[in-house]
Amino acid sequence: xxxxNGNQEEKSAAVQSGRSVLQRVRALLGDQLADVEAQLLxxxxxxxxxxxxxxxxxxxxxxxxxxxxxxLLVTGMLGTAERSRAINLASAVEMLQTATLVHDDLxxxxxxxxxxxxLNAVWTPAATVLxxxxxxxxxxxxxxxxxxxxxxxxxxxTLGVIVGGELRQMxxxxxxxxxxxxxxxxxxxKTASLYVLASTTAGVISGADDAQFxxxxxxxxxxxxxxxIVDDVLDFTGEQATVGxxxxxxxxxxxxxxxxxxxxxxxxxxxxxxxxxxxxxTPHQYDELIADIRNSDAIERSLVEARTITxxxxxxxxxxxxxxxxxxxxxxxxxxxxxxx
Numbered sequence: 528x529x530x531x532n533g534n535q536e537e538k539s540a541a542v543q544s545g546r547s548v549l550q551r552v553r554a555l556l557g558d559q560l561a562d563v564e565a566q567l568l569x570x571x572x573x574x575x576x577x578x579x580x581x582x583x584x585x586x587x588x589x590x591x592x593x594x595x596x597x598x599l600l601v602t603g604m605l606g607t608a609e610r611s612r613a614i615n616l617a618s619a620v621e622m623l624q625t626a627t628l629v630h631d632d633l634x635x636x637x638x639x640x641x642x643x644x645x646l647n648a649v650w651t652p653a654a655t656v657l658x659x660x661x662x663x664x665x666x667x668x669x670x671x672x673x674x675x676x677x678x679x680x681x682x683x684x685t686l687g688v689i690v691g692g693e694l695r696q697m698x699x700x701x702x703x704x705x706x707x708x709x710x711x712x713x714x715x716x717k718t719a720s721l722y723v724l725a726s727t728t729a730g731v732i733s734g735a736d737d738a739q740f741x742x743x744x745x746x747x748x749x750x751x752x753x754x755x756i757v758d759d760v761l762d763f764t765g766e767q768a769t770v771g772x773x774x775x776x777x778x779x780x781x782x783x784x785x786x787x788x789x790x791x792x793x794x795x796x797x798x799x800x801x802x803x804x805x806x807x808x809t810p811h812q813y814d815e816l817i818a819d820i821r822n823s824d825a826i827e828r829s830l831v832e833a834r835t836i837t838x839x840x841x842x843x844x845x846x847x848x849x850x851x852x853x854x855x856x857x858x859x860x861x862x863x864x865x866x867x868x
């Protein structure tokens with residue numbers, strides 16, 4: 528009982544610490560984040576009204592806005608970017624993320640995200656694809672307002688990485704999907720590339736030199752990889768009401784993530800692993816395997832990897848002078864691996 532209470536106290540302390548970080552961020556960036564929110568909701572060209580309203584709900588439910596926060600903190604740390612360019616860039620990065628989620632939900636057949644219906648749950652596949660395309664176009668329009676060829680080049684390269692990662696995932700043999708190398712390639716394409724986009728393009732519009740650009744790339748990459756590892760842990764440890772999808776939903780769809788890979792490394796004789804890797808287990812087999820992974824040391828070992836990678840992200844920022852902005856970027860990375868969702 529004492530151990531359980533200790534875990535609850537630790538969890539509560541982490542939640543309070545996370546709230547403190549976000550409160551400090553919003554105290555520093557409140558006006559800029561409000562401008563980003565307004566940019567994201569300018570969807571007047573999207574018709575009919577019902578579709579515009581549905582998309583507005585998706586955009587408006589966008590979570591904690593970590594990517595635009597990263598853009599604004601980096602530009603604040605470097606201190607030379609015009610406010611309007613920073614706002615447009617932060618909005619573009621977040622809109623690109625939103626567009627990828629619309630397509631991801633359709634590809635994955637997801638009907639719920641953050642506890643709310645996805646677009647493809649209420650619209651046809653064709654309408655969902657075209658809406659995602661519209662959001663990609665709007666994201667590109669926002670990025671073009673930054674008036675930087677280099678930003679647009681990084682933006683288009685990132686979109687290519689994301690799409691290429693999805694295609695590779697579709698055509699990769701199940702055996703390769705169970706390797707660490709494939710896993711880290713997948714989560715770079717799926718998640719970390721967007722954080723690299725946020726950190727590096729913020730550096731570009733702030734006049735970062737080559738060494739600073741590389742440091743920002745390292746920070747964004749490691750932040751994003753740690754972010755996805757934590758997401759993959761939460762897929763096993765979260766509750767459906769909180770996570771907004773069934774527990775272990777990735778594994779049920781044949782998606783092999785780090786907790787499963789680590790579990791397999793020490794349970795090679797578990798006969799359920801092969802059917803899970805192939806995406807062909809029975810519901811009962813999935814339930815049992817997910818419970819075993821959830822209760823194994825694979826969860827803590829995955830979190831240890833996320834924390835180690837987070838420390839690497841923070842070290843990348845040591846190149847920059849100490850400031851409130853840099854401190855918040857480091858605290859944001861720590862919050863990233865302590866969050867519940």
